[in-house]
Amino acid sequence: MNSFILFVVFACLITWGATALGASTIFLFKSINQKVNDGMLGFAAGVMISASFFSLIIPGLEFAKKYNPNINEMVIVAGGFICGALFLLILDGLTPHLHMFEKQPEGPKSNLKRSALLFLAITIHNIPEGLAVGVALGAYNVLGSSNPDLFNAALALTVGIAIQNFPEGAAVSFPMHREGLSKRKAFLFGQASAIVEPIGICLGILLINIVQPILPFALSFAAGAMIFVVIEELIPESQKGHNTNLATIFTVLGLVIMMILDNVLG
Secondary structure, three states: OOHHHHHHHHHHHHHHHHHHHHHHHHHOOOOOOHHHHHHHHHHHHHHHHHHHHHHHHHHHHHHHHHHOOOOOHHHHHHHHHHHHHHHHHHHHHHOOEOOOOOOOOEOOOOOOOHHHHHHHHHHHHHHHHHHHHHHHHHHHHHHOOOOOHHHHHHHHHHHHHHHHHHHHHHHHHHHHHHOOOOHHHHHHHHHHOOOHHHHHHHHHHHHHHHOHHHHHHHHHHHHHHHHHHHHHHHHHHHOOOOOHHHHHHHHHHHHHHHHHHHHHHO
16 A cells, blocks of 8 residues: 555544544543643643644745745745634634533524534534644645655644544543533544544645645644634633643643654654
8 A cells, every 4th residue: 555545544543543542531530630621621732832833834934935936935824824713713603512611602503402512612623633634744745755854744743633632532522421421422422523634634635736836825724723723712721620820831731742743753
């Protein structure tokens, strides 16, 4: 089998599998400690912030110079970043969903149960993670022969997203169990929330293979979408459990670990 296809299969399995593994902790514990939950959310936020800048925006600036030498690279990257954030904002507004610790759902009115609304909230915000990995893989596929470092960069981003998917899986399954779902159903919903990541990976690869010059825009688009998730969901939710210092420390820890991972592998 082609080595790139194996890489894609690996990326799809590890990003989904890490979420499923995190969701499976519902079978080991009756509930999740609030401090642990806040720390995990903060850690996930730190990883996503670091990945957005070191794995997406900085490479995006470099590729912008190569593909669009007549346009200032900041214009392309800033435009992509803003469009990515706007995309998630619009998606949030069009989809009924419910954030953790909130009583009132957001988006259009619906008759969906709270558990389904929680599932939609996490699923929506997993989309940019899959897209980010897909774009990085697409860059490696089309430019790997001329830039071997792209393999390590794509690997670093894939592993980083997988690392933060573990706490996200737990952060989905436990609230769903509290909403009345059995542990089995809470696990199934938790792991299913990451199904959009392999889909996003494949879409990102396909997009870059079809239109290579949009690579810098696509990288910054994924970064903007991920930062939107961090600001709109992860950081606020990590701060609501009255463990603000702990959540902040784990945010910094996640950022540093992803920064080191990107430097070592990328």
